Structure formats: C-alpha cells, structure tokens
Amino acid sequence: xxxxxxLTGMVAGMxxxxxxxxxxQPRPGRPRSAAAxxxxxxxxxxxxxxxxxxxxxxxxxxxxxxxxxxxLYRRWAHKNELVVDAVAVLFDxxxxxxxxxxxxxxxxxxxxFAALLERPETKTALMAVVxxxxxxAVLRERIRSAIVDRQKRLVLLGRERAQARGELPxxxxxxxxARNADLIFDVIAGAVVHRALVSAxxxxxxxxxxxxxxxxGGLGGVPPSSPAPPAAPEATPPAPExxxx
Amino acid sequence: xxxxxxLTGMVAGMxxxxxxxxxxQPRPGRPRSAAAxxxxxxxxxxxxxxxxxxxxxxxxxxxxxxxxxxxLYRRWAHKNELVVDAVAVLFDxxxxxxxxxxxxxxxxxxxxFAALLERPETKTALMAVVxxxxxxAVLRERIRSAIVDRQKRLVLLGRERAQARGELPxxxxxxxxARNADLIFDVIAGAVVHRALVSAxxxxxxxxxxxxxxxxGGLGGVPPSSPAPPAAPEATPPAPExxxx
DNA sequence: AGCTTTCGCTACAGGCCGTAGCGTAACTCG
DNA sequence: CGAGTTACGCTACGGCCTGTAGCGAAAGCT
Numbered sequence: 001x002x003x004x005x006x007l008t009g010m011v012a013g014m015x016x017x018x019x020x021x022x023x024x025q026p027r028p029g030r031p032r033s034a035a036a037x038x039x040x041x042x043x044x045x046x047x048x049x050x051x052x053x054x055x056x057x058x059x060x061x062x063x064x065x066x067x068x069x070x071x072l073y074r075r076w077a078h079k080n081e082l083v084v085d086a087v088a089v090l091f092d093x094x095x096x097x098x099x100x101x102x103x104x105x106x107x108x109x110x111x112x113f114a115a116l117l118e119r120p121e122t123k124t125a126l127m128a129v130v131x132x133x134x135x136x137a138v139l140r141e142r143i144r145s146a147i148v149d150r151q152k153r154l155v156l157l158g159r160e161r162a163q164a165r166g167e168l169p170x171x172x173x174x175x176x177x178a179r180n181a182d183l184i185f186d187v188i189a190g191a192v193v194h195r196a197l198v199s200a201x202x203x204x205x206x207x208x209x210x211x212x213x214x215x216x217g218g219l220g221g222v223p224p225s226s227p228a229p230p231a232a233p234e235a236t237p238p239a240p241e242x243x244x245x
Numbered sequence: 246x247x248x249x250x251x252l253t254g255m256v257a258g259m260x261x262x263x264x265x266x267x268x269x270q271p272r273p274g275r276p277r278s279a280a281a282x283x284x285x286x287x288x289x290x291x292x293x294x295x296x297x298x299x300x301x302x303x304x305x306x307x308x309x310x311x312x313x314x315x316x317l318y319r320r321w322a323h324k325n326e327l328v329v330d331a332v333a334v335l336f337d338x339x340x341x342x343x344x345x346x347x348x349x350x351x352x353x354x355x356x357x358f359a360a361l362l363e364r365p366e367t368k369t370a371l372m373a374v375v376x377x378x379x380x381x382a383v384l385r386e387r388i389r390s391a392i393v394d395r396q397k398r399l400v401l402l403g404r405e406r407a408q409a410r411g412e413l414p415x416x417x418x419x420x421x422x423a424r425n426a427d428l429i430f431d432v433i434a435g436a437v438v439h440r441a442l443v444s445a446x447x448x449x450x451x452x453x454x455x456x457x458x459x460x461x462g463g464l465g466g467v468p469p470s471s472p473a474p475p476a477a478p479e480a481t482p483p484a485p486e487x488x489x490x
Numbered sequence: 491a492g493c494t495t496t497c498g499c500t501a502c503a504g505g506c507c508g509t510a511g512c513g514t515a516a517c518t519c520g
Numbered sequence: 521c522g523a524g525t526t527a528c529g530c531t532a533c534g535g536c537c538t539g540t541a542g543c544g545a546a547a548g549c550t
Contacts, residue, residue: 029526030516036528052380057506068529073508102464123379130442131372135297140445148443168464182444183455184464187432190439195431197375198393198438200385210428218463219347219413219429274495275547281497302537313498318539 032075039065040072044086048121053083053128080132080139087125088146090116096154102162106212107205109154110192114203117196127197155185187215277320284310285317289331293366298328298373325377325384332370333391335361341399347407351457352450354399355437359448362441372442400430432460 043064047056058079062069076082094112099105116122126147133140159181162168171177191211196203288309292301303324307314321327339357344350361367371392378385404426407413416422436456441448 026518027526028518028524030518030528032527053376054380058508059506069507070509070530071528074527077508079507124376127372127376127379131298131369131376133445134368134372134442135299143443144445179455182446183452183459186440186444187436187456187459189443190435190437191432192435193439193443194435197379198388198434199427199431200378200389201427207428210424211432214428214432214463215459216464218459218465219461220463271549272495273493273549275497275549277496303539304537314538315499315540316497319496322539324538 036067041086045121048125052124080129083125084129084142084146087122091147091150096157102167103212103216105158107208110208113192152185155181281312286331289327290366293370297369325374328370329374329387329391332367336392336395341402347412348457348461350403352453355453358437397430400426
C-alpha cells in the first residue's frame with residue numbers, strides 16, 4: 001500500500017522538492033519534510049565528493065543528512081536513483097549565452113559541460129548511473145528526464161539561433177530536425193564525456209577550439225591551428241577560411 | 246611478500262594469458278594454472294551477461310570457474326580490474342578493413358564498435374569501470390592500455406590510409422598528428438558510446454551514415470539524407486556532393 | 491628427496507542492504 | 521477537540537558480499 005505513492009513522489013517533483021509538479025494536493029496525515037529532502041540530496045553530493053560512487057552507502061548519507069535510514073528508503077528505493085536526483089540539479093546551471101556565432105556558441109557549451117564534468121560529484125556519479133541504467137529501464141528513463149533532456153535543450157536552442165542567423169539551413173520536416181538535433185547532441189556530449197572520463201585528459205579552451213572547428217568544418221576542413229597563445233581571452237577568430245555555411 | 250609478484254602478473258600478461266609478455270621466466274614452485282586464468286575470465290564474462298556489473302560477485306565468478314575464491318584474489322585484487330581484463334579481449338576483434346574511402350572506413354568502424362557495445366558484457370561493464378577509474382589512477386591506466394589503446398590504433402590506421410589516398414592532408418608535426426588523432430578518436434568513440442548508452446538508442450546503419458556525413462562534412466555540409474531504404478546492403482553512395490577534401 | 495609456490499577448502503570478522511516493529515510527531519477532517 | 525492517517529526516528533535483525541587466515545595437498549624446480 002506504499003509503493004504507488006512512493007512511485008508518484010519519486011517520479012514527479014523529487015528532483016526539485018521546492019517546486020513540486022503537483023501543487024501539493026492536501027493528503028491526510030503528516031506531510032513529508034521538504035527539509036529532509038534537501039538535506040538528503042545535499043548529503044548525497046557531499047558523500048559523492050568525499051567517497052565516490054562505489055563507497056557511498058545509504059547509511060552514511062542518512063547520517064550526514066541527520067535523518068534515519070528508513071526515512072531515506074521511504075523516498076528512494078535504490079542508491080542509483082538517489083544519486084541521479086542529487087546530481088540532476090547541477091545540470092540546471094547549464095546555460096547558453098548568445099555569443100554571436102555558431103562556432104562560439106558551441107565552444108561555450110562545450111566548456112560549460114566540461115566544467116560540470118570536472119566536479120567530483122558528477123565525474124564519479126554520471127558514468128556509474130549510466131552503467132546501471134543498461135540493466136534498468138526505470139533508471140534509464142529517470143536519467144533521460146532528469147539529466148539528458150536538460151542538456152539537449154541547449155542543443156535545440158543553439159540550432160535555432162544558428163538557423164536564425166543563417167548559419168544553418170532549416171530542416172524540411174520536424175522529424176528531420178529532431179534526428180539532426182539528437183545526432184549533434186550525441187556528438188558534442190559524447191566527445192566531451194569521452195575526452196574527460198575515458199581518455200581522462202583535460203577539456204580546456206584549446207581542445208574546445210579544435211573540437212568545434214572539427215564539428216563545424218568537418219574532417220576535411222579542420223585547420224590544424226597552432227597551439228594557441230594561452231593568454232588571449234578575446235573572442236576566437238571567427239573561423240579562418242571560407243566554409244560552406 | 247606477495248604484492249610485488251601479484252602486481253607484475255597483473256600488469257604484464259594477464260589480459261592474454263596464452264601469450265605472456267615475459268616468456269615465463271622459470272620461477273621456483275608450482276606455476277599458476279593458465280587454465281584457471283582462462284576459466285575465470287570466461288566465467289566473468291558469463292556472469293556479466295547474466296547478472297550485470299552491480300550484481301556480479303567474486304564468489305559467484307569463482308564458483309562458475311570451478312575455482313576457489315582465494316585463487317581468484319591471488320590474481321585480481323578487485324572486481325573492477327578483473328572485469329577490465331575479462332572485457333579487454335573482446336576489443337581485439339576490432340578491425341578496419343579497407344573499404345576504399347574515408348567515408349566508408351569511418352562507417353565501418355562505427356558499426357563495428359557499436360556491435361561491440363551491443364553485447365551485454367561490454368554494455369554493462371564499460372561505463373562501470375570507467376566510473377570507478379575516476380577515483381583510481383591504477384585502474385585508469387589499466388583501462389587505457391587494455392581497452393583504449395586497442396581502439397585508438399584503428400583511428401591511426403584509418404588516418405594513414407586516408408592520407409595515402411589524398412583524402413586528408415598530412416600533419417606538419419608528429420605532435421600535431423597525435424593531437425588530431427586523439428581528437429577524432431574521442432569524437433567517434435564518444436558519439437557512439439553516448440548514443441548507445443546514454444541516449445540508449447540504436448546505432449544502426451542509418452545513424453552511422455548520418456554521423457559519418459557530419460564528421461566528414463561538418464555541420465554546414467551535412468546533407469539530411471532521406472530515411473534510407475532499409476533493404477540495400479550495397480555500398481553507400483560515395484558521398485553526395487563535392488567536399489573540400 | 492627438499493624447497494617453493496599454488497590450489498582448494500573452511501572459517502571468519504566486518505560491513506552494507508533492506509525490512510520490520512515500535513512509539514512518537516505532524517497534519518486533516520468531522 | 522478527538523479520531524484517523526501518514527511521516528519520522530530508533531533499534532534490531534537476517535542475509536549477502538568482501539577480503540583474509542590457516543590448513544593440507546598438489547605441482548613444479550634443483
């Protein structure tokens with residue numbers, strides 16, 4: 001008699017306890033403590049920083065949050081779901097300021113995403129929950145809605161801007177547009193994740209510039225830019241040669 | 246008095262027990278059973294298929310391999326190192342047949358890598374060990390030498406071929422070449438991994454075609470190819486329009 | 491033979507998971 | 521205000537997994 005509500009509570013507004021999706025239809029009984037939610041999620045992030053994914057335990061999180069272990073289990077059935085929600089809010093920080101050109105917008109989003117991946121919480125948690133999700137459809141959907149979609153909106157926004165600027169052609173059909181956006185998203189996010197976590201090398205401004213040049217210009221048009229002067233926070237040169245776009 | 250040898254045995258030829266790096270310098274005492282090595286690695290893969298990463302236990306693997314648990318711990322100190330070695334051999338299957346053009350070579354490697362990622366062993370194990378490696382430098386190096394380098398050689402080979410064909414320019418310096426290869430590797434592998442595991446959508450021939458077109462032609466030159474007739478195993482059209490390369 | 495190392499087996503301490511049961515606290519409705 | 525309902529903290533527990541220790545036996549070497 002507990003499961004259905006448990007599910008509702010988790011899927012709906014758990015990721016942002018302050019603003020639940022349903023404006024709290026008054027149910028009988030003592031309401032759940034929103035303060036406990038916040039404390040638990042914060043404690044989870046702290047534990048991730050200190051211990052990493054594999055050594056994080058539910059009992060430890062409960063203790064950090066000043067909450068009974070049973071309270072924790074009333075909200076999250078498993079460690080991986082808890083971690084997804086704890087990390088998801090960090091992805092709200094992602095923004096896409098209009099820097100004037102497609103090239104610079106892509107660079108901006110790459111560096112922002114890289115900065116997010118540099119944080120120890122996300123670094124240790126993201127791949128771990130993705131690995132779990134390969135065997136757990138519910139978790140997979142949770143990741144999609146809580147994390148992936150928050151990133152993807154940046155791609156959609158960037159494409160719209162570029163199309164408005166005339167840098168990219170408009171797609172013929174909405175399905176076509178969705179397919180393209182998905183592809184670009186996988187390429188950008190995948191490259192950054194792979195560089196940062198698998199190759200385990202820094203995603204710095206130089207790499208972001210090279211990657212962006214490759215993405216926009218393609219394999220043939222990539223100008224092997226010189227190592228780039230480290231001191232030069234000016235806007236990057238607006239693309240060396242003439243491109244098709 | 247056990248650790249140094251343990252380390253040597255693990256780092257050196259553990260991934261390919263049949264052909265150890267050092268041709269078995271005869272040490273006193275009973276030699277380690279190569280059959281046990283093979284049985285353990287095979288049992289690990291089987292357990293990954295059936296249980297996945299998180300539910301795989303050392304005791305279970307030992308039982309499947311018909312080996313005492315202590316024997317297992319004599320070779321591998323931790324579960325993640327065992328899994329890296331067990332999965333690494335699968336990456337030896339990767340090849341790069343010369344299909345005549347850069348475009349088709351890239352498509353080939355994408356589909357091959359995707360097929361590897363579709364296997365339940367790799368799907369559940371790869372991201373898990375990468376996640377662990379963010380907090381374990383030894384494991385990170387093990388992944389690099391056992392898995393990443395085996396993939397990267399395909400990129401190096403593909404670039405050489407394309408340069409010989411005149412499809413790609415030669416780099417000015419070896420450092421430049423290495424940087425470019427690393428970048429391309431992260432883009433290809435990252436995109437495939439992200440599509441398959443994070444977006445959790447199929448990496449089929451259509452996606453491979455679209456991705457390759459994007460990689461080679463760049464964002465501006467991507468021709469939004471029609472959904473592609475499912476029945477048509479012929480060679481893909483040799484690039485729709487003229488490109489800079 | 492003697493030496494050395496591995497192997498299989500059993501046993502064990504320690505830790506974590508996830509649940510049950512209890513009394514208490516908080517909130518709603520009549 | 522009292523009854524009903526739900527959340528909370530606490531304790532305790534069974535079960536599983538980890539990683540190690542100690543033994544006798546096996547398998548190589550000189």
